[in-house]
Amino acid sequence: MFVRNQMPEPIRGVLAPVVTPFRADLSPDRQRFIRHCQWLLSHNCGLAVFGTNSEANSMSAEERMALLDALVAAGIDPSRMMPGTGCCSITETVELTAHAVKHGCAGVLMLPPFYYKNVSEEGLYRYFSEVVQRVGDTRLKIYLYHIPPVAIVGITPKMVERLLTAYPTAIAGMKDSSGDWNNTKTFLDAFVVRTARAAHTARAARTFDVFVGSESFLLANMRNGGAGTISATANVNPAAIHKLYKEWNTADDTDQQQSKLNVVREVFGNRRFPSMIAALKQAIAIYANDPEWTRVRPPLVELTAGEAKLLAADLKAIDFAMPGIDCSRGR
Amino acid sequence: MFVRNQMPEPIRGVLAPVVTPFRADLSPDRQRFIRHCQWLLSHNCGLAVFGTNSEANSMSAEERMALLDALVAAGIDPSRMMPGTGCCSITETVELTAHAVKHGCAGVLMLPPFYYKNVSEEGLYRYFSEVVQRVGDTRLKIYLYHIPPVAIVGITPKMVERLLTAYPTAIAGMKDSSGDWNNTKTFLDAFVVRTARAAHTARAARTFDVFVGSESFLLANMRNGGAGTISATANVNPAAIHKLYKEWNTADDTDQQQSKLNVVREVFGNRRFPSMIAALKQAIAIYANDPEWTRVRPPLVELTAGEAKLLAADLKAIDFAMPGIDCSRGR
Numbered sequence: 001m002f003v004r005n006q007m008p009e010p011i012r013g014v015l016a017p018v019v020t021p022f023r024a025d026l027s028p029d030r031q032r033f034i035r036h037c038q039w040l041l042s043h044n045c046g047l048a049v050f051g052t053n054s055e056a057n058s059m060s061a062e063e064r065m066a067l068l069d070a071l072v073a074a075g076i077d078p079s080r081m082m083p084g085t086g087c088c089s090i091t092e093t094v095e096l097t098a099h100a101v102k103h104g105c106a107g108v109l110m111l112p113p114f115y116y117k118n119v120s121e122e123g124l125y126r127y128f129s130e131v132v133q134r135v136g137d138t139r140l141k142i143y144l145y146h147i148p149p150v151a152i153v154g155i156t157p158k159m160v161e162r163l164l165t166a167y168p169t170a171i172a173g174m175k176d177s178s179g180d181w182n183n184t185k186t187f188l189d190a191f192v193v194r195t196a197r198a199a200h201t202a203r204a205a206r207t208f209d210v211f212v213g214s215e216s217f218l219l220a221n222m223r224n225g226g227a228g229t230i231s232a233t234a235n236v237n238p239a240a241i242h243k244l245y246k247e248w249n250t251a252d253d254t255d256q257q258q259s260k261l262n263v264v265r266e267v268f269g270n271r272r273f274p275s276m277i278a279a280l281k282q283a284i285a286i287y288a289n290d291p292e293w294t295r296v297r298p299p300l301v302e303l304t305a306g307e308a309k310l311l312a313a314d315l316k317a318i319d320f321a322m323p324g325i326d327c328s329r330g331r
Numbered sequence: 332m333f334v335r336n337q338m339p340e341p342i343r344g345v346l347a348p349v350v351t352p353f354r355a356d357l358s359p360d361r362q363r364f365i366r367h368c369q370w371l372l373s374h375n376c377g378l379a380v381f382g383t384n385s386e387a388n389s390m391s392a393e394e395r396m397a398l399l400d401a402l403v404a405a406g407i408d409p410s411r412m413m414p415g416t417g418c419c420s421i422t423e424t425v426e427l428t429a430h431a432v433k434h435g436c437a438g439v440l441m442l443p444p445f446y447y448k449n450v451s452e453e454g455l456y457r458y459f460s461e462v463v464q465r466v467g468d469t470r471l472k473i474y475l476y477h478i479p480p481v482a483i484v485g486i487t488p489k490m491v492e493r494l495l496t497a498y499p500t501a502i503a504g505m506k507d508s509s510g511d512w513n514n515t516k517t518f519l520d521a522f523v524v525r526t527a528r529a530a531h532t533a534r535a536a537r538t539f540d541v542f543v544g545s546e547s548f549l550l551a552n553m554r555n556g557g558a559g560t561i562s563a564t565a566n567v568n569p570a571a572i573h574k575l576y577k578e579w580n581t582a583d584d585t586d587q588q589q590s591k592l593n594v595v596r597e598v599f600g601n602r603r604f605p606s607m608i609a610a611l612k613q614a615i616a617i618y619a620n621d622p623e624w625t626r627v628r629p630p631l632v633e634l635t636a637g638e639a640k641l642l643a644a645d646l647k648a649i650d651f652a653m654p655g656i657d658c659s660r661g662r
Binding site: 026052057058059060061062063088089090091092095112113114115116117119120122123124126127129130149150151152153274275297298299300301 | 357392445448455460483605
């Protein structure tokens, strides 16, 4: 009676909101994008393409779809992908979501519509509900994206409750980028423990997977029933993050591993940098020896020469490495 | 030597961020949209289509362009239009802006990119700069849209200063929806008075027009060198707002007129309603006797039956009328 057993395994573990390289004319650089995705996959890192750190909202819907087409055409496995598809309009969100589902992506990471603020729970519910119904595909797996520092509009436990009740198979989980462990814990306790219990007693056919938006909460998340992390720094430090994900309940040094991950993250989160996105791209430029990687689309700005030096020095000081990334160089 | 004399007169006065009617399937209702625009024009109200109150960000770029095409095809004068074209991505903003310029629109109202928060002034400058250069059309007239309660990302005097210096003819003005008169006054003093003085001494060929985002500041704006108002309630009360605009420095009862406008606005701004947008649409539904008008796109919600009754009663109590609006009924 378990429908889940007839479905593909849900995507779990470590995913990167893949940073998007741009050419001098600011158009997405497909070849570098493909190569970075391949590098991430080679380190067991899934592809949450078109996330906040991907500058997805700085691209048009067409540009995002063309990039996804290019990844699939390059032979990259869609079952390792969770593209971001949440826009301000139902029409664009449905278009991007249907496109991702059609490609066989494991799921989609969906922002709430983020233009209007202080919208009602009923309005947000109708939005997601309309998207599920319009996509109308049993393969649809939505991961709700809670990132209040950026989107301002957030996802509440009550919203998850309503959506899970109405669409138990389409609502697959969430990413919590609140940066507030207590908030993550609330969702874990409310939905993961309960759905796991229900699944155990065969009363439900689904789970609700909670990803933390930063690997600094990875160990805590795994210890409390979480599914992994979708984290910006997975773009540069995928192997070490995946190691902790894999060993969280078997290794003896998990607290030490977590501490080391935090040290790397702190380097990129330095408030002297204009954004973590620009710092991540600068690091790839450094380690791949490929300055093309530094570009961001406005309104973001790249690191100054001084900031780039600081980042390089800070990374050197912690013996940071990105094994194999230099294959990103050249065409 | 005045370039301005060779250019069409800038659009000024009262403009409505035209509310967008939706069909039962939530697709934009072109015929009702055209009729409402015609009604507004018949009351001397310009068309700031695709504004915040138009639910523009709840529509795709394609839907917005198709609606503008429909207005022009219906014979509506583009020199009376100031479409909203600011999206989160440069690519979409350029596409929408170029489309509006090509149609001969008087100007475009441009939101800053509003996904990323706390972005640098340099990043925002580069964004607008890139848009101006990519559109690359001398007819381009940008009105910067400052609406911090919704977009969070705002327009500062320093940003206007930089953009005006770099693009003196493309940067035509702004809409201030901060709701803070002191902020509007800062912009008026910094740019309007100065540019007017410069124009007087033939040192500059341009003006910088400041529109207030609410008619409650119309009289104050006009008394301080402003250009008019782009206001939600112009959707339902255009004639009275235009009367004050026209007579602000000649009539004896301007303060009384302003007070009356404020009374109408207060009815629509009632915090018991889910949004002013829904209340405006409900009022059109009531006065045009056309319930089709009540629909909004999620995440917004329409008024409940009780709220609709309250609105009707409040409007009746102030003898509110929308002369000629009932022609909106039928096809």
